[in-house]
Amino acid sequence: QKEVEQDPGPLSVPEGAIVSLNCTYSNSAFQYFMWYRQYSRKGPELLMYTYSSGNKEDGRFTAQVDKSSKYISLFIRDSQPSDSATYLCAMSAGDYKLSFGAGTTVTVRA
């Protein structure tokens, strides 16, 4: 079993819809949770960074962490075609080593 599981999709939504992405994990030591966005042929860029459980909001993006269920989510409100990308979850126990999900490919249709 992989340490971090993420449905690869693909996910296709109309412009303006809410995009819902999630990851599950098995390592209870994980405390830091990140979402990266990766455009085609580009490196991942950090979108959201959350410590421990709870919600964090940044503009149209909301990250949720439920450590009791070992489940994290990313919501994108009012999605735009420019949000079309692969979204990677990543997590760590507090050191430099990140464990990544496989990524979910999202397409927002105009």
Added chain:
Amino acid sequence: GAGVSQSPSNKVTEKGKDVELRCDPISGHTALYWYRQRLGQGLEFLIYFQGNSAPDKSGLPSDRFSAERTGESVSTLTIQRTQQEDSAVYLCASSLWTGRDTDTQYFGPGTRLTVL
């Protein structure tokens, strides 16, 4: 300022040849990381540098893989006697080192390696 840069952006090589991949981190970032991203899979940690020393090489898949770093600057990942299973995107990232928490890693665009 400038981000992490990597070269070449694409590399096609024949099985059995050696390749060198280069990473220029963000200026002032003491920590540098190499990852491998195979098609449809998550990023796989390869090696971590703190300055020019590599305290964690645990992710290097075999002794055909090696890496070095000059001071707090350029790093080179070398793959000897390449195999077809080495085909992947090799990503480099750099970060500050605060010694606490998990520092944000900034990624380069990657080198797409194809072994024929």
